[in-house]
Amino acid sequence: MSKYKLIMLRHGEGAWNKENRFCSWVDQKLNSDGLEEARNCGKQLKALNFEFDLVFTSVLNRSIHTAWLILEELGQEWVPVESSWRLNERHYGALIGLNREQMALNHGEEQVRLWRRSYNITPPPIEESHPYYHEIYNDRRYKVCDVPLDQLPRCESLKDVLERLLPYWNERIAPEVLRGKTILISAHGNSSRALLKHLEGISDEDIINITLPTGVPILLELDENLRAVGPHQFLGDQEAIQAAIKKVEDQGKVKKAKK
Amino acid sequence: MAAYKLVLIQHGERAWNWMENRFSGWYDADLRPASHKEVKHGRQALLDAGYEFDLCFTSEQKRAIRTLWTVLDAIDQMWLPVVRTWRLNERHCGGLTDLNEAETAAKHGEAQVKIWRRSYNVPPPPMKPNHPFYSNISKDRRYADLTEDQLPSCESLKDTTASALPFWNEEIVPQIKEGKQVLIAAHGNSLRGIAKHLEGLSEEAIMELNLPTAISIVYELDKNLKPIKPMQFLGDEKTVGKAMEAVAAQGKAKK
Numbered sequence: 001m002s003k004y005k006l007i008m009l010r011h012g013e014g015a016w017n018k019e020n021r022f023c024s025w026v027d028q029k030l031n032s033d034g035l036e037e038a039r040n041c042g043k044q045l046k047a048l049n050f051e052f053d054l055v056f057t058s059v060l061n062r063s064i065h066t067a068w069l070i071l072e073e074l075g076q077e078w079v080p081v082e083s084s085w086r087l088n089e090r091h092y093g094a095l096i097g098l099n100r101e102q103m104a105l106n107h108g109e110e111q112v113r114l115w116r117r118s119y120n121i122t123p124p125p126i127e128e129s130h131p132y133y134h135e136i137y138n139d140r141r142y143k144v145c146d147v148p149l150d151q152l153p154r155c156e157s158l159k160d161v162l163e164r165l166l167p168y169w170n171e172r173i174a175p176e177v178l179r180g181k182t183i184l185i186s187a188h189g190n191s192s193r194a195l196l197k198h199l200e201g202i203s204d205e206d207i208i209n210i211t212l213p214t215g216v217p218i219l220l221e222l223d224e225n226l227r228a229v230g231p232h233q234f235l236g237d238q239e240a241i242q243a244a245i246k247k248v249e250d251q252g253k254v255k256k257a258k259k
Numbered sequence: 260m261a262a263y264k265l266v267l268i269q270h271g272e273r274a275w276n277w278m279e280n281r282f283s284g285w286y287d288a289d290l291r292p293a294s295h296k297e298v299k300h301g302r303q304a305l306l307d308a309g310y311e312f313d314l315c316f317t318s319e320q321k322r323a324i325r326t327l328w329t330v331l332d333a334i335d336q337m338w339l340p341v342v343r344t345w346r347l348n349e350r351h352c353g354g355l356t357d358l359n360e361a362e363t364a365a366k367h368g369e370a371q372v373k374i375w376r377r378s379y380n381v382p383p384p385p386m387k388p389n390h391p392f393y394s395n396i397s398k399d400r401r402y403a404d405l406t407e408d409q410l411p412s413c414e415s416l417k418d419t420t421a422s423a424l425p426f427w428n429e430e431i432v433p434q435i436k437e438g439k440q441v442l443i444a445a446h447g448n449s450l451r452g453i454a455k456h457l458e459g460l461s462e463e464a465i466m467e468l469n470l471p472t473a474i475s476i477v478y479e480l481d482k483n484l485k486p487i488k489p490m491q492f493l494g495d496e497k498t499v500g501k502a503m504e505a506v507a508a509q510g511k512a513k514k
Contacts, residue, residue: 027335051400059338068328075287077328078319078401083338140311141338 002221002229004177007050008185008192011066012037012215020100020251024092025136030062037215038066042073044236045184045217052079053181056173058087058188059141066215067186085145085152086168089188093155094124096132100251118157119204125154158207162194169195174226189248192218200228213244261479261487263435266310266442267450270326271297271473280360282383284352285396285411290322294329297473302333304493305475313439315339316431318347318446319401326473327444339442345402345409346426349446353413354384356392378415379462385412416465420452427453432484450476457486471499 012034016023030038055071057063064083071077095103095115104112115123126133136142142149153160177183185195189212197207199220212218217235220228234241271294273283291297315331317323324343331337355363355375364372375383386393396402402410411418435441443450447470455465457478470476475493478486492499 061332061335061337064337065332072321072325075321077321077324078343080343081341083340144313 001223003224004180004222004226006177006183006185006220006222007045007052007235008187008195008218008220009041009066009216010189010192010212010214010218011062011186012041014062016097017214017251021097022092022095022100024089024096025060026096026132027061027135027139030065034062034066034215035069038069039073041066041215041217042070045070046074048235050074050184051182052076052184054176055079055081055184055186056087057081057083057186058089058191059083059085060088060188063087063186063188067184070184070186082172084168084172085142086165087185087187087191090158090161090190090194091126091153091156092123093126094130096126096130113208117208119207120157120159122157122160123155158190158194158197159204161190162198165191165194166198169198177222177226189214196220196228196232199226200231211245211248213241213248216241216244262482263438263480263484264440265435265478265480266305266312266440267453267470267476267478268326268330268442268444268474269447269450269470269472269476270294270322270444273322282352282355282358282360282363284349284356284414285320286356286392287320287396287399288322290325294326294473302330302475305330306334308493310334310442311440312336312339312442314434315341315442315444316347316426317341317343317444318349318449319343319345320348320446323347323444323446327442330442330444342430344426344430345405346422347443347445347449348419348422350416350419350448351386351411351414352383353386353411354390356386356390356396379465380415380417382413382415382418387412416448416451417462419448420455423449423452424456427456435480435484447472454490457484458490474499 011030013031014023014028014034015031016026016028017034018031052071052074055067057067064081067081068077071079071081092115100112100116103115114121126136128134137149137152142152145152153164156164173183173185185192187195192212193207193210196202196210196218199222202210213234219233219235221230223229270290272291273288274291312334315327317327324341327341328337331339360372360376374381386396397410397412409422411422414422431441431443443453450470451465451468454460454468454470457480460468471492477491477493479488479491481487
């Protein structure tokens with residue numbers, strides 16, 4: 001029996017989404033499409049009369065900005081917002097900044113798919129020589145986390161994402177849900193998938209096939225033990241949502257030669 | 260040598276303010292569409308000065324929160340913790356909420372309007388249950404946890420200050436003393452309450468204080484949180500002077 005409702009979502013497009021590059025912990029801003037996706041998400045939630053009590057985001061701009069735009073659409077700017085690195089996108093290690101299509105050409109679509117969608121395969125770690133290493137680790141936001149800078153990840157599998165996300169869910173978010181608060185989690189593709197895997201009990205094999213569209217509110221209904229009572233639901237026009245899912249899935253593929 | 264620096268910013272012009280010069284108070288008036296341009300000077304100056312904040316405080320009203328968001332976006336510090344509190348809300352305008360300032364001045368006289376807007380302890384008439392904005396404000400979900408004593412029906416500047424100061428003392432001061440760089444984005448009267456307290460201003464002196472909108476206001480404080488010099492405005496002299504004049508001109512009736 002559904003006792004609690006939770007909304008999570010994956011932020012909209014940033015510049016690198018269009019270029020098909022792994023963005024990960026690089027702090028890309030939303031592009032104009034991404035801003036529009038966030039506003040539409042907010043309008044969708046407003047039409048459904050959602051009244052949030054608390055919002056959680058990662059410490060990456062694109063998730064925070066998405067949350068702000070949604071709150072603006074709802075007229076709920078006053079709702080408290082809390083940000084944590086534990087909701088950050090999966091750390092793609094040495095693959096950060098690389099183009100997915102180029103990777104598919106070099107390593108094969110299947111290897112890329114495994115890196116992107118498997119549960120416990122870790123990409124190679126990011127090294128100091130990586131062009132984005134210092135941009136990430138010199139940033140002040142990573143000096144005030146609940147773990148020291150040198151213990152923050154240098155690469156992650158989806159399993160690793162869940163391991164660092166779960167303490168935050170258990171200690172910060174779950175207690176608020178249990179208090180009956182309506183929660184919005186504005187996150188990323190992989191941090192959202194990791195959380196859904198945990199709450200819905202999705203297997204390590206099946207998680208590979210789960211794709212989340214950007215900018216679509218995802219409703220999860222939970223029982224009194226915070227287990228999902230059914231599969232997650234995408235809120236909005238279902239045809240548009242299926243097209244959005246396909247768009248994400250196509251990102252890993254090599255483009256066919258044009259005739 | 261300053262032990263601490265504190266930055267305050269008052270939101271830009273409200274949609275109501277801009278369109279018809281109305282008292283908004285606790286009404287959750289939006290900023291006018293071009294407000295992000297107005298706060299450009301405020302945020303550019305912060306960016307140029309290299310301010311790195313640790314914590315932000317703001318009210319529960321969108322015009323302050325959205326001003327803060329514009330600043331945080333511009334200085335690339337969107338990830339900072341933000342604490343919202345009704346105690347930094349604008350002064351509650353009571354029965355004058357939604358009234359046009361120029362019309363009120365024509366009806367009650369400029370002097371009465373000045374008293375209501377600028378005196379320390381004379382509140383406007385209370386907002387009654389039959390006021391068109393009574394439910395919109397008093398029954399708003401965000402104020403559901405306020406006790407009857409806490410939820411105002413009108414406020415003098417003394418009341419607004421009395422509301423802000425416990426929060427200042429219990430929540431903001433300890434953070435400053437821990438060495439946190441604090442940014443407060445709020446409203447004309449809640450910020451005047453803090454300024455009065457910091458500077459030990461008299462009730463008469465606070466009447467004369469006009470805080471400019473959308474510009475960063477910096478206090479340099481000693482270890483006892485006393486200002487070591489007058490407040491500074493970050494921005495060019497022309498912008499600052501212009502903004503201060505604009506606020507003072509509001510109470511005058513249109514000829």
